Amino acid sequence: MGKGRVEAFSDGVFTIAATLLVLAVPIPHPADGGLSNALLSLWPSYLAYAISFIVIGNLWVSHHELFHMLHGMDRPLMYANLILLMFIAFIPFPTAVLAGAIVQDTNLHVAAAMYAIVMTGMSVSLGTIWALASRRGLLLPGALSDQSVINRMRQWFGLTVWVVSIPLSFVNGYVCMALWIVVMVFYIVVGAGRVAVGESHRATS
């Protein structure tokens, strides 16, 4: 059971889950000339689609960085990874629930909480893989480098955001979603900056 095969299986689940998200966008069939209004009123579906697509994309990057740090794979790690994938492949469901709640303008706090709960479960699974790999001596020596420390900090940060979102969603679902978007933009900007630095390091070495 090599690392490569588990990585290929994981990649498949990430890719398919991301592409299935579109099936959660309901196709409007208004009888009369109201298609433009119908399409505009579907904006929560588009937003939920975009959020989940970026979330899955970010997780795919984190997952690769994690696997890059491993020098082997064993069964406990493989099962921890399977649990993680179970959460990833489930993301289209809370995405659809979230979009439905905004469209109906009711229950948003419950839908946002459900989304955050699924993401918390996913974050815990991801952390479990790190912990298991560390305890079982499967991490490469380089796994204690600066890059890895940043990676793990980012994961703790992600977990914190999702855990905090559960109670926050009951205060205000829209604030909760705004937080997710801010964090996402932050990830992209920081990630972009960080790797730009990494690139120049590589270029000079």
Next chain:
Amino acid sequence: MGKGRVEAFSDGVFTIAATLLVLAVPIPHPADGGLSNALLSLWPSYLAYAISFIVIGNLWVSHHELFHMLHGMDRPLMYANLILLMFIAFIPFPTAVLAGAIVQDTNLHVAAAMYAIVMTGMSVSLGTIWALASRRGLLLPGALSDQSVINRMRQWFGLTVWVVSIPLSFVNGYVCMALWIVVMVFYIVVGAGRVAVGESHRATS
């Protein structure tokens, strides 16, 4: 028709079937503030999703171990593998039927029996591949090692569980599902222990 391509095709079917399971979870759209109840009452769908996801993950592992034992591939083996994949790709259907039966609190015995029948067909297909490979001389010499013996025992055990589940489901569907969960946990724990040993062997050699 190399072993690698058949393995890649099989991996694809395993991955996609696992990721399609989420489409069987119905998306609730309650008009008033009943979303939390609606989401909680969907627990059978979540349970069926988790069971089938772990089942497919376990089968993927078994399938890889089997292909690891082969030194070649011919058409009879390829067609036996195609029949196996036909059962794997079908799993989302009995999963949805099972979840629906628990939600409606009726017909659970029929739904559990259907699930067990599909899984029995799958197990028989998996066994057929082993038998064909053995009879056609396509197994590696190492295929008689301890690891392989454990693998085959596990497959006989799996087949037995599914066959026994067919009549058992008519006695009590919930007991039947409890049995599946116990077996799954057993697989994970034993598998984890076994490979931990294998890892240390490899580390000392």
Next chain:
Amino acid sequence: MGKGRVEAFSDGVFTIAATLLVLAVPIPHPADGGLSNALLSLWPSYLAYAISFIVIGNLWVSHHELFHMLHGMDRPLMYANLILLMFIAFIPFPTAVLAGAIVQDTNLHVAAAMYAIVMTGMSVSLGTIWALASRRGLLLPGALSDQSVINRMRQWFGLTVWVVSIPLSFVNGYVCMALWIVVMVFYIVVGAGRVAVGESHRATS
């Protein structure tokens, strides 16, 4: 635009189309204790699923044998392949139409004709790739060997079966489907025998 990438893309379409077939099986939710009858009455869906799964599996084999004969790939060939994939990815639709017609016990002749028309289009696309590759000098020298001749004969045979099925479906849809099943079994048995010979050749050489 290497042969390998086009082959990987094609493999993906074959795998996903085969796995999406299950979504065409409607999930029954009978209110009272009629689930076993509901599941039994869905046999046409199971049959259509199995036929299309085997058809796609066979086409995948043919496609690989064809690509095995190519020493390069150019744009015309790539577009011909794209048209072929367009038919492959469409197969879940006539499959669902066919199953629906049998369940409702009406219109079977139209549904079978539609299935045969899609398959004829697919067969013509496959033949076009062969013709293009031959005319553009992209076939390997070995492409004139016995194995290749058998492969091309099999493709002409396949095309003939689908073309003949279009008028035949208007005579009797059930006879038409029986023909498909007979041809499929024939393919599997002949294919199995042929490669068994090929294997022994390889073993002795």
Next chain:
Amino acid sequence: MGKGRVEAFSDGVFTIAATLLVLAVPIPHPADGGLSNALLSLWPSYLAYAISFIVIGNLWVSHHELFHMLHGMDRPLMYANLILLMFIAFIPFPTAVLAGAIVQDTNLHVAAAMYAIVMTGMSVSLGTIWALASRRGLLLPGALSDQSVINRMRQWFGLTVWVVSIPLSFVNGYVCMALWIVVMVFYIVVGAGRVAVGESHRATS
């Protein structure tokens, strides 16, 4: 984060999005003998399916040619690619909306505009990747060759077609779709000719 992995993830999204298009074709279940009429009246769904399938296929080719020009990958490029994939994976939705509008013979201008807007977003994302790669020095020296110039001209042409289609769709939706089909055929014919030349170059060198 190597170029190869990002390319594999992208290939997965292209393949799955193309294969999911078929789920947007509604399965007709007429009670009486009207299946042939029902199937014929679905022609807009078949047309929309074919258009989107060819569009995705062409984009896949463009994407590969772009990645062929890169000698590395960094985070900004990876995120730009993720945005592109977000549009690609979304294509099944405007495809279904377009088909629905033609079937109902109303709102075609809105549906065509929506399709063109999504495609414009996709084209802009693709152009952003080129611009980013150029500014960050990630293009290979060969990226200024004739082939690359043709590739970029084709992308500007594509972007222009989609942008022009937005107002054009409000004039006449059918003219708009006719334009897309003409452009597609042009792409295929020019592409075929161009690579035939490229092939002969390679053959003579």
